[in-house]
Amino acid sequence: MTTTETAASRQPPAQTDEPREDITYLEAISEGLRDEMRRDETVICFGEDIGAFGGAFKVTDGFYEEFGAARVIDAPLAENAIIGAAVGAAAEGLKPVCEMQFADFIACGFDQLVNVAAKLHYRQGVAVPMVVRLPSGGGFSGGPFHSQNPEAWLLQSPGLKVVAPATAADAKGLLVSAIRDPNPVCFLEHKGLYRNVRDQVPEGEHAVPLGKARIAREGSEASVIAYGSSVPLALRAAEELGEDVEVVDLRSLCPLDTEAILASVRKTSKVMVAHEATRSCGVGAEVSALISEEAFEDLDAPIRRLTAPDVPIPFSPPLEQAVLPQLDDMKEALGELLGY
Amino acid sequence: MRGDVAVANGSARASAKAEAREPSGGLLTRADRAALLRFMAMMRAAEERGLTLYRQGKVPGSFYDGCGQEAISVGSSFALRPEDRMCILHRDLGAHFVRGVTPDRYLANYMGRADGVTGGKDGNMHFGDPQLGCVGMVSMLPDMAPVACGMAMAFKIRGEKRVAMTYFGEGSTANGQWHEAMNLAGVQRLPVVFMLENNQFAYSTPNELEFVVDPVERAHAYGFPGVDVDGNDVEAVFAAANEAVGRARAGDGPTLIGCRTMRMHGHGAHDDMSYVPPEMFEEWSQRDPIDVYAKRLVADHGFSADEVDQIKAEVKEYVADCAERALASPMPEPERATEGVFADAWQKLGNGDAPWSRWQSENGSHGANGASA
Numbered sequence: 001m002t003t004t005e006t007a008a009s010r011q012p013p014a015q016t017d018e019p020r021e022d023i024t025y026l027e028a029i030s031e032g033l034r035d036e037m038r039r040d041e042t043v044i045c046f047g048e049d050i051g052a053f054g055g056a057f058k059v060t061d062g063f064y065e066e067f068g069a070a071r072v073i074d075a076p077l078a079e080n081a082i083i084g085a086a087v088g089a090a091a092e093g094l095k096p097v098c099e100m101q102f103a104d105f106i107a108c109g110f111d112q113l114v115n116v117a118a119k120l121h122y123r124q125g126v127a128v129p130m131v132v133r134l135p136s137g138g139g140f141s142g143g144p145f146h147s148q149n150p151e152a153w154l155l156q157s158p159g160l161k162v163v164a165p166a167t168a169a170d171a172k173g174l175l176v177s178a179i180r181d182p183n184p185v186c187f188l189e190h191k192g193l194y195r196n197v198r199d200q201v202p203e204g205e206h207a208v209p210l211g212k213a214r215i216a217r218e219g220s221e222a223s224v225i226a227y228g229s230s231v232p233l234a235l236r237a238a239e240e241l242g243e244d245v246e247v248v249d250l251r252s253l254c255p256l257d258t259e260a261i262l263a264s265v266r267k268t269s270k271v272m273v274a275h276e277a278t279r280s281c282g283v284g285a286e287v288s289a290l291i292s293e294e295a296f297e298d299l300d301a302p303i304r305r306l307t308a309p310d311v312p313i314p315f316s317p318p319l320e321q322a323v324l325p326q327l328d329d330m331k332e333a334l335g336e337l338l339g340y
Numbered sequence: 341m342r343g344d345v346a347v348a349n350g351s352a353r354a355s356a357k358a359e360a361r362e363p364s365g366g367l368l369t370r371a372d373r374a375a376l377l378r379f380m381a382m383m384r385a386a387e388e389r390g391l392t393l394y395r396q397g398k399v400p401g402s403f404y405d406g407c408g409q410e411a412i413s414v415g416s417s418f419a420l421r422p423e424d425r426m427c428i429l430h431r432d433l434g435a436h437f438v439r440g441v442t443p444d445r446y447l448a449n450y451m452g453r454a455d456g457v458t459g460g461k462d463g464n465m466h467f468g469d470p471q472l473g474c475v476g477m478v479s480m481l482p483d484m485a486p487v488a489c490g491m492a493m494a495f496k497i498r499g500e501k502r503v504a505m506t507y508f509g510e511g512s513t514a515n516g517q518w519h520e521a522m523n524l525a526g527v528q529r530l531p532v533v534f535m536l537e538n539n540q541f542a543y544s545t546p547n548e549l550e551f552v553v554d555p556v557e558r559a560h561a562y563g564f565p566g567v568d569v570d571g572n573d574v575e576a577v578f579a580a581a582n583e584a585v586g587r588a589r590a591g592d593g594p595t596l597i598g599c600r601t602m603r604m605h606g607h608g609a610h611d612d613m614s615y616v617p618p619e620m621f622e623e624w625s626q627r628d629p630i631d632v633y634a635k636r637l638v639a640d641h642g643f644s645a646d647e648v649d650q651i652k653a654e655v656k657e658y659v660a661d662c663a664e665r666a667l668a669s670p671m672p673e674p675e676r677a678t679e680g681v682f683a684d685a686w687q688k689l690g691n692g693d694a695p696w697s698r699w700q701s702e703n704g705s706h707g708a709n710g711a712s713a
Contacts, residue, residue, distance in 0.1 A: 044497065070497050071497070073493075073528075075524070076520070076523055076524060076527055078519075078520035078523065078524065080483075080486060080516070080517045080520050081486045081489065081517070081520035081521060081523070081524045083486075084483060084485075084486025084487050084489070084490060084517070084520075084521070085486050085487070085489045085490035085493055085524060086490055087475075087486075087487050087490055088427075088475065088486070088487040088488060088489060088490020088491040088492070088493070088494070088504070089490040089491065089493050089494045089497075090490070090686075091470075091475050091487075091490070091491065091689060092425065092490070092491045092494035092495070092689065093494060093686070093688065094493075094494050094497065096490075111480055111483065111517070112483060112486060112487075112517075115478050115479075115480050115483065116478055116480075116483050116484075116487060119478070120475070121680060121681070121682065121683045122461060122680050122681050123458055123461045123462040123466070123467075123476070124457075124458060124461070124462070124467065124468055124470060124475070124476050125470055125680065125687070126468075126470050126475055126687075126689070127683030127685065127686040127687060128683075129683075129686050158681050159681050159682065161682070182683040182684065182685050182686045183682050183683055
């Protein structure tokens with residue numbers, strides 16, 4: 001590795017009073033990562049094809065030129081080595097941001113993630129500030145190995161934080177907070193949102209705290225508790241139905257903002273939990289259990305879940321659409337909930 | 341040898357200071373040699389004491405030791421400087437002692453006590469003292485090999501002349517993570533030293549069912565040297581480790597050191613070793629690393645038999661005192677069970693002891709003699 005530091009040569013654009021153009025979710029991830037690398041020289045990127053190639057989805061496009069091979073490190077195709085080496089580097093004071101080319105491949109690095117990274121502070125008091133970026137989700141015929149939403153795997157492993165932004169602003173702000181957090185943070189970036197979601201993203205310093213949900217839409221008749229790709233789906237369904245529906249964007253799955261969930265339930269008394277991941281023992285099950293334990297008497301209807309069924313994500317478009325929750329599914333489920 | 345003080349604090353600094361290096365002896369002073377014997381004897385004595393505690397029912401779970409393999413962890417870790425880092429494994433208690441862990445903390449860890457290195461959070465050899473520059477092992481093997489690579493990556497990125505060292509058995513070389521770590525180390529030319537302990541069996545599985553080609557020979561395929569040493573010869577291990585550490589520190593990349601040895605106890609205390617042919621066990625008994633080295637100190641290095649016996653006796657007494665301290669340690673409070681899942685802040689790893697006389701002037705507050713004397 002040669003150190004070709006050119007960070008100083010590229011400064012963020014000067015602040016102006018003009019409102020900024022909306023940027024995509026993907027651009028926001030890049031911006032958050034680039035800002036943190038400029039701000040903190042201990043931040044490094046490590047993953048497959050992330051160097052001169054700029055990553056499979058181009059999140060690190062231009063990073064190699066700006067920060068050099070010493071900080072933007074192309075890894076051999078070896079997910080356990082990527083995550084394991086990130087643990088060692090983090091213990092020694094770096095802040096590695098690892099990229100799994102697709103979230104599905106976390107399975108190949110799972111041992112290092114759940115047995116080494118997640119447990120190290122509990123067992124030995126060694127903090128490992130690292131981020132694992134996980135391009136997740138389906139909707140583009142990626143098939144069973146390029147479409148998965150692995151959050152439930154991660155949430156069963158105490159010691160990992162898990163975040164899943166739904167907007168470009170949160171994609172930047174949550175990534176910044178994830179990088180600054182002294183724990184391993186799994187950052188689920190939904191591929192379907194990469195170029196389809198575009199919104200106002202604050203330039204410069206923008207950190208969204210982990211563990212704080214966001215009210216994406218105010219309403220009083222029913223609550224949709226969602227995250228990631230299910231948030232825009234819920235917003236669109238509510239608009240098209242013209243109903244007074246509240247949409248809670250969880251943003252963080254661990255830590256989970258239980259107060260925000262319960263507050264919305266107490267307000268609307270009708271709840272649907274929506275996610276693209278499979279159903280059993282998923283986030284929806286956890287949130288439903290929380291509500292029945294803490295807010296049972298506030299409910300006016302059984303809690304509904306809108307999720308993928310417990311099947312692998314199939315390849316062919318009609319099969320995939322049958323599995324992943326669609327807008328019509330959301331509208332139908334919401335209509336039923338409102339009519340209960 | 342004025343070994344009493346040094347025994348108590350797990351080092352030879354005080355005595356090493358008073359003696360000049362042997363003009364022809366190369367790298368090791370007389371005090372260094374006494375220290376090598378002392379650390380090996382300390383590992384043996386502490387593990388024997390731990391086994392007794394296990395048989396008395398004071399150790400939950402099972403008991404794992406490195407009987408017969410003492411020369412490897414002691415000889416290799418002895419080459420390190422304070423700011424180097426380690427991932428120490430379950431047959432390598434000697435490395436913990438060289439770096440400054442005391443036997444009372446080791447025994448307390450086995451018994452799940454509050455004063456164990458992990459405070460009861462993890463058991464047996466699953467520990468590492470971050471204040472002494474160690475990131476401790478997990479059960480999955482060789483998971484610490486990629487982690488050691490990561491520490492070495494940090495050194496390299498920052499341009500520091502520091503080295504990471506880790507251990508694994510020959511059984512681990514069958515696992516894919518072994519290949520991942522070797523390959524990453526080779527591609528990145530990382531300052532890491534891999535200590536491969538071929539103790540003849542992966543639990544009950546003999547070498548011929550583990551691999552066809554000796555794994556140390558694979559090193560050249562990853563683009564770095566593989567060195568084969570007698571793992572029961574502490575000075576041979578030290579010399580190989582020192583050369584590898586020097587190469588890593590100079591920016592010349594990793595080394596795989598294959599140490600031939602024999603695990604003289606079962607995989608754990610529950611294992612009766614019925615799979616080991618008696619003649620094999622007998623043959624390796626003749627090559628006990630502590631006995632071999634004690635004889636060599638007398639034959640080649642001017643030690644008297646009394647001196648050697650005294651070192652061993654002092655170690656035994658020290659370990660007995662440590663065992664009393666460990667037994668006096670309370671069990672952890674149950675409330676601790678749910679604490680510490682997440683960190684509030686990153687904390688820098690501390691430096692380990694570096695008792696080799698060569699580093700005497702560089703030892704800091706965690707230097708060779710610590711403050712425990």
